[in-house]
Amino acid sequence: MDRIIERALKGDPRSIARLITVVESENDRAKEIMKKIYPHTGKAHMIGVTGSPGAGKSTFLDKLISSMMASGLTVGVIAVDPSSPFTGGAVLGDRLRMQQHSLDPGVFIRSMGTRGSLGGLSRGTYEAALILDACGKDIVLIETVGVGQSEIDVVKIADTVALLLVPGMGDDIQIMKAGIMEIADVFIVNKADRDGSERVVREVNIMLDLQTGKDWRPPVIPTVAESGEGVELAAGALSEHREFLASSDEGRRRKHRRLRLEVEEILKREIAKIAEEAWDSRIGGDVLEDLASRRKDPYTVADDLLSEFISR
Ligand SMILES: Nc1nc2c(ncn2[C@@H]2O[C@H](COP(=O)(O)OP(=O)(O)OP(=O)(O)O)[C@@H](O)[C@H]2O)c(=O)[nH]1
Ligand SMILES: [Mg+2]
Structure with a gap:
């Protein structure tokens, strides 16, 4: 196992995959692996991307990966597939959509279940993110579907949470206010090619303006993930949030809470x-x-x- 860890730490994709598989199985070796991996972690920017089923998360991630790679960053992706009837068929689609990247060196994509907690993140998700971090990925993207606990859980893992909204959700925004709206650091209004997207942007902005006492005002960015429009801006906002965390008390608070x-x-x-x-x-x-x-x-x-x- 030590040789596999060594190779994974150097970035070898097959060894990384092996480590994640072992850790996912939650046996005794998992703890030993994590003890060795941990000292190498703490460098990656962990970004959670969440939103309702079909909001365009995978399409957005696909373009985001391209944009990040063009800036010379290495990227790891964990797509959390809830074993949910809503998204049961999406797994294959996700794989296909992001497949072009799975051949790129520098990108590592892994799908994981939500085994264990109902709709929440499985234990192995965080460990997998840590492994990708230790193995040299500059960015770790975690896609979770907003149909259960997983989108709330992702805040426990991610430094930055991006929430994808789409036009036509109407009252959903009101409903979502309760939980997820508070944890989002960057709002993406995807499918901006559709009617009603300006309204969503406006409404979210109004809501955010009502929030006081926060040092970070989440930006609201319209995107058309299919064409890539706005994705550069979104990438910029994500990295700005990271800089904010690095230079503020909020960053330290989050780190401590997570630890x-x-x-x-x-x-x-x-x-x-x-x-x-x-x-x-x-x-x-x-x-x-x-x-x-x-x-x-x-x-x-x-x-x-x-x-x-x-x-x-
Ligand atoms: N019109 C339009 N369609 C889009 C846009 N982005 C994504 N789509 C389409 O929306 C559908 C869902 O996209 P996905 O990327 O699979 O959405 P997702 O959020 O990953 O879906 P789940 O993983 O099932 O929750 C696909 O048919 C996309 O082609 C967009 O900006 N505009
Ligand atoms: Mg998806």
């Missing part, structure tokens, strides 16, 4: 494993009968198991 979440997540995972083992070791005894007959309650059983484990 806290990282350790918390790992701890939770470890504790869950211990809890499962503790319970498994008990389950053969009379405890289920005691519970069934109400001689014992589950709260006391859990408390007892916990204190036993702590005292060991």
Whole structure:
């Protein structure tokens, strides 16, 4: 495994793919790999791109990758495919759309599921992003569909979140205000070739003007992802946001919040494993009968198991 890590760190795509596969399987080797990878991370700009199904995320990413590569940047992409009926058929389309890039050296594209949490990001997504970072990608793009928890989760991973809106959503903007609107750092109004896009731009701008007390005013950029119009501007806005983070308290706050979440997540995972083992070791005894007959309650059983484990 050490040789694979070594080669991956030098940017070898096949070794990178191997590492991600192992880490995705969440076995014991995953932790060892991550320990070795971690010191090399912290350099990439992690960008989350989210928006409703069909908003044009993949098309936009395709053009964004071209634009970034033209500036000499290396790019890694993680497309999170929720096993959702809305997007079930889109996976192949995404692959085809971005396929031209999968042959480019300097671009690495990987699709991942949302296994585990309902609509959320699977554990491996963050690790995969870290691996791409460690392996020298300047930019790591994470595409998530805004149909579940994943678009909210992406903020835990990304430095910068771009939200794609499209005309014709009408009241959706109102609905979205609650969660995702607050976490977006850059607003993209895609399909600007369609009627109503100026209205969306105007409405989002009005909404943003009402927000006070923030050091970063998210820009609202119309794009036509299909033709590439506006994508350069969007790329510029993303990198401006990165510069803002690097030079502000907000950047430091986000970094700290993320590191806290990282350790918390790992701890939770470890504790869950211990809890499962503790319970498994008990389950053969009379405890289920005691519970069934109400001689014992589950709260006391859990408390007892916990204190036993702590005292060991
Ligand atoms: N008119 C117009 N159509 C676009 C534009 N951008 C993308 N599309 C089309 O919109 C459809 C959906 O594009 P995708 O890039 O697959 O959208 P997506 O957000 O990745 O979709 P999911 O991954 O399924 O959530 C495709 O048919 C695109 O050709 C645009 O700027 N204008
Ligand atoms: Mg897509």
